[in-house]
Amino acid sequence: MATVSLAYDLHEPPTPVADKQTAPIIVMHGLFGSKKNNRTISKVLARDLGRHVYAVDLRNHGDSPHNDRHDYPAMAADVADFIRQHGLKDSTLIGHSMGAKTALALALHEPDLVADLVAVDNAPVDVRLGSDFARYIQAMKKIDAADVTRQAEADKILEPYEKSLAVRQFLLGNLHRSADGDGKTQKFRVPLPILAKALDHLGDFPFKDPGEVRFLKPALFVRGTKSKYVPDEVIPLIGQFFPKFELVDIEAGHWVISENPEAFRQAVIRFLEPKE
Template identity: 65%
Template sequence: MSPRLAMPALLRNWQPISCRTYSSGRVTLAFDLHQPAKGSSPEHAPIIFMHGLFGSKKNNRSMSKALARDLGRDVYAVDLRNHGDSPHNSRHDYMAMADDVAGFIKEHKLSKDLTLIGHSMGAKTAMTLALQLPDLMKDIISVDNAPWDVALLSDFGKYVRAMKNIEQAGVTKQTEADAILQEVEESTPVRLFLLTNLMRPKGETKQKFRVPLDTIGASLGHLGDFPFKDPEAVRFEKRALFVRGTQSLYIPDEALPVIGKFFPRFELADIDAGHWLIAEKPEEFRRVVVDFLQPAE
């Protein structure tokens, strides 16, 4: 998600293994399995890593590899529904995405000592699942998002409209698509990020987007929301780490009391970066996560 949003209304040389899960009743999530060079130890539970809006498992490839190496744990970088190589579905909200991840955990018979890591949209998915089914995991790491409702600005709507214009224009080159995106987004890194979703279907010359633009566009009005409103009714009593980009608006100081009510054992780690802190400060992020997850001596 973009770091630009309104203040919350509440408070003014190794390759991954590419796989796909199959199950009934839920969207099946595509994933990359990143494993330690010497293999994971049976006592080391896996990590599930979730991307943000318009992202994919590819965004977290380097970090997943580093965490697998440093922690000796398998890291499953997943594509959430309507993103990457995962199937499309007309429903796109946090309860549905959390249910997909619960199905992924069940399908793979993953240990209940696992860790959830999520950035932005993936962070709210992780928080939702933690509050709904806390027994499925040992701890969570929420990256630059908080458990409350926010009002997103119009950036994403502009992105979706520009992406639709790109498809309608029948572009055959990324440079053509980038020229259209420049009309709504001046940041080259943001445009390149959005264009990671551009692909050329087999046998065709025109490029299209992997994400279902109509579905994403229709979901924008509620993707800033959080499905749980009453911290007195539901809490995650296990460890939780909230990683905040100090140049981002997603976790202002006003959010900390709310986080504490839903996640009473939470810890806060500040990184001098914007919303895309994993990409901006990867070493700082890796160190923070490893320190939090490293077994005590």
Template identity: 70%
Template sequence: MYARLTFVRQLLPLSGRAYSTTARVPLAFELHKPPKETDKPHAPIIFMHGLFGSKKNNRSMSKVLARDLGRTVYAVDLRNHGDSPHNPTHDYLAMADDVEGFIEEHRLTGTTLIGHSMGAKTAMTLALRSPDIISDIVSVDNAPIDAALLSSFGKYVQGMKKIEEVGVTRLVEADEILKNYEESLTIRQFLLGNLYRPKDEKITKFKVPLKILGAALDNLGDFPFKDPDEVRFVKPALFVRGTQSHYVSDEALPIIGRFFPRFELVDIEAGHWVISEKPELFRRGMHGHLSQRNNC
């Protein structure tokens, strides 16, 4: 058995909203359509990456979900990531507001939100703030709680800043520097995926604004909603956690159930990078949950 499912069926009232005070950012995205068009319309999926990620991280899984479910998948770049614009405000209310703007711009209805890590808290925030425009959510290895990020994220920022200070011209040079901050080749490759060479320049730079994201690390550990007696999302919610990760502990399950009273839990034998570590198990979990949504 690859996963354990926990069902919480209690339905509770919903109230309360929170808003961002910063301007919306238009989000870059990749569109993944089903290989075969059908007469029956299916609701779209918005797929959101984690910190230092981008839409390309979810490209393969987005194509698989579009194929398996017959649903259009929008893999987006959240603000200050990938090809989306930079903005000095980087918190969950602002990112959720960007995604709401994306839904409005593309006139999407019945939307499913899938988010990993930072993207998961963005999905939860939008679902609690604007439940009428969301059909259901999938939160991958994060919970609606205040919890400090791993100290490694601060080290990643230090290493990436060092790479820019040195002014490297080759990827292998950047990797040698980053080895001093992160042992895992897989994680280093993930971080270095943000490197690019500006036109007519020899020195590589990072697409992500390191100063902004470095200053936002404390905010990214927090969750903007504190009281589940004031606001709840009473539609379906799937929480996927890596059993080797610390982000969704057993102690967090009661608060998840209060904010998301219809949540289901899937455990996958993996660390924090659930999707890349165990893509087939993740696909199965998504297929089971989202196929039910297709049939609703």
């Protein structure tokens, strides 16, 4: 499988824990996100745990290369490659949404590369993606066609499609001044046609049978209490794929890390701190 070389930001701890030099945390964003969404939490975890934190851009997002294939086996292979290229051992994976399914797929496929993981508001199940994502792409294509020069113009086009200002700002974080234009026009850096095609199977999970494959190391599943992504009925399946799992509910919607960063920080630190 052709992999792409992932762009990343490395957040180094002020006082590294000696035996954790090569045992990093790798943080993965969700659909339409990028490494810059995880800058704050990455810095905080580096500080509090004394570990190096790599915030990566998954393929077709942020500064990472574009590729026609956009599914979980491909994204997991990219991250596996990243771990090998950087000579990392005992990595902790933290992923939100699409990043969570990428982490889960990688842990099941190549458990030797992963020490433990934190899956934020997603689970190892097939679900239909909400229609809001298709709506966002429709709006983003409109913005691209409008040759906007200011974010406020883009926001006006997006508003009828998404009422929440926070979600609109998150999506518009993908705009940049395109080098091939007049230097003023803003375009989306994510490849909208590729992601539009991928939407139908981004709700899928590549592993179907926990009788065939399991991850026997610690896994933390974090749910937003106001989110529908991890309903109670999927908890038994989580336990079959990830028998050493813990579940934490955090007062938040789907965007758990940005909506309730302190509760998320505490849950992750409790999970990752060395057990006596």
